[in-house]
Amino acid sequence: MVGAVGIVAAADGAPVTNAARSEFVTAKKTHFSRKGQAYYIVGANFWYGGYLGAPSGVGERARLLKELDTMKATGINNLRVLAVSEKTDMKSAVSPATTAKPGEYDENLLVGLDFLMAEAAKRDMTVVLYLNNFWQWSGGMTQYLNWFEGTPALDPNVTKDYDDYMKKNARFYVNAAAQKEYRQVIAKIVKRVNTITGKPYSEDPHLMSWQLANEPRPGNGKATKEEKAAYVKWIDETAGYIHSLDRNHMVSTGSEGLAGSAHDAQLFLDAHRSKHVDYLTYHLWPKNWEWFDSRNPEGTWDNAITKSRDYLNSHIELAKKLGKPIVLEEFGLDRDGPSFSIKATTRIRDRFYKEVFDVVYTRAAKGDPIAGFNFWAWGGAGRAANADYWWKPGNDFMGDPPQEEQGLYSVFDTDTSSLKLIKEYGDKLKSLKAPAR
Numbered sequence: 284m285v286g287a288v289g290i291v292a293a294a295d296g297a298p299v300t301n302a303a304r305s306e307f308v309t310a311k312k313t314h315f316s317r318k319g320q321a322y323y324i325v326g327a328n329f330w331y332g333g334y335l336g337a338p339s340g341v342g343e344r345a346r347l348l349k350e351l352d353t354m355k356a357t358g359i360n361n362l363r364v365l366a367v368s369e370k371t372d373m374k375s376a377v378s379p380a381t382t383a384k385p386g387e388y389d390e391n392l393l394v395g396l397d398f399l400m401a402e403a404a405k406r407d408m409t410v411v412l413y414l415n416n417f418w419q420w421s422g423g424m425t426q427y428l429n430w431f432e433g434t435p436a437l438d439p440n441v442t443k444d445y446d447d448y449m450k451k452n453a454r455f456y457v458n459a460a461a462q463k464e465y466r467q468v469i470a471k472i473v474k475r476v477n478t479i480t481g482k483p484y485s486e487d488p489h490l491m492s493w494q495l496a497n498e499p500r501p502g503n504g505k506a507t508k509e510e511k512a513a514y515v516k517w518i519d520e521t522a523g524y525i526h527s528l529d530r531n532h533m534v535s536t537g538s539e540g541l542a543g544s545a546h547d548a549q550l551f552l553d554a555h556r557s558k559h560v561d562y563l564t565y566h567l568w569p570k571n572w573e574w575f576d577s578r579n580p581e582g583t584w585d586n587a588i589t590k591s592r593d594y595l596n597s598h599i600e601l602a603k604k605l606g607k608p609i610v611l612e613e614f615g616l617d618r619d620g621p622s623f624s625i626k627a628t629t630r631i632r633d634r635f636y637k638e639v640f641d642v643v644y645t646r647a648a649k650g651d652p653i654a655g656f657n658f659w660a661w662g663g664a665g666r667a668a669n670a671d672y673w674w675k676p677g678n679d680f681m682g683d684p685p686q687e688e689q690g691l692y693s694v695f696d697t698d699t700s701s702l703k704l705i706k707e708y709g710d711k712l713k714s715l716k717a718p719a720r
């Protein structure tokens with residue numbers, strides 16, 4: 284079978300020819316390689332990119348093109364995007380959703396993903412697509428359990444009980460019926476032929492990696508040995524399944540690192556040791572993890588930045604242990620005040636971004652396995668519609684998903700100081716060459 288760009292690929296999706304292989308992002312020991320060069324990630328989280336690409340309904344293709352051009356001008360070369368959502372009754376979740384019910388999928392949203400992939404390729408951006416969500420804002424694992432366990436989909440914004448939510452959510456990994464549907468969705472997307480380009484996703488060199496889920500956790504902070512073992516097994520088997528469908532692309536977990544691994548470094552290593560997991564991921568959330576209090580910035584900044592620096596550096600050491608690259612694929616802090624208003628300044632957030640960039644750049648320049656970053660998250664031209672800053676169907680999408688106030692962590696197209704920092708550090712990072720081996 285000859286692929287759209289003349290790449291010869293066997294019908295079963297065997298790897299493309301060696302020449303074309305170099306077009307794909309691959310992990311070469313502890314670094315990424317692309318087109319024969321070291322590849323560093325200067326990325327944005329853009330969860331709703333596929334939504335904007337839809338041909339009708341929620342689609343806003345003119346806005347999508349504008350956002351991609353603004354990101355390109357900011358030096359962004361990678362997007363981390365939600366590939367599929369699950370229809371749910373939960374108020375904190377996005378609607379519409381890709382999977383209306385098991386076996387029924389919204390082609391309008393899937394074509395939206397096709398359009399996003401096609402437009403990202405035109406700008407030579409690479410894309411990480413995550414195939415599920417540990418959190419409720421896109422339906423996610425709790426919605427799968429509603430379908431297959433008959434239990435209510437849990438919205439922590441309503442129950443106010445994250446520990447209970449996380450413990451129950453871990454049952455997703457061992458629910459055979461849920462896993463069957465999840466794998467059906469995986470197969471549907473991984474084997475999909477892009478309706479805009481005519482190219483199979485499995486042969487698209489602008490896809491950087493398939494990602495199991497957004498922030499999958501083994502359960503809550505008191506996860507049992509059995510829950511941890513089930514989590515590691517799920518990662519290994521699901522990543523192996525994806526590789527069996529697509530031998531050209533990398534697979535990653537979407538893990539937050541120790542904060543999402545019950546603070547168990549051995550578990551984080553075990554979860555990423557699988558030969559089917561090509562690189563490590565981690566996220567950094569000083570405010571969410573209560574290291575930083577944005578109502579008391581002076582009193583909590585030192586604590587937050589000390590812990591952040593340690594978190595940033597210690598995970599690079601863990602990546603060294605496994606001999607794989609690691610990407611800081613989420614980090615953020617709220618606006619001065621704190622405030623959700625786009626009018627609020629971002630001095631503290633800019634200072635935090637600079638601290639993060641300094642560690643990432645310094646370690647990468649030393650040849651350490653940190654392969655780049657994705658900030659959370661691109662707000663661009665999106666604007667909050669309601670006085671209470673909560674999202675309602677029909678409102679603009681922006682970096683903050685519906686379970687959080689619109690404006691919490693978004694970087695807007697008017698946040699010029701933040702965009703300038705991203706450009707400046709992104710250009711430095713992209714200029715690095717991989718260490719001679």
Ligand SMILES: O=C1NC[C@H](CO)[C@@H](O)[C@@H]1O
Binds near residue numbers: 418568683684687692
């Ligand atoms: O993946 C995530 N990590 C942190 C974000 C901000 O709280 C959150 O919106 C998202 O679920």
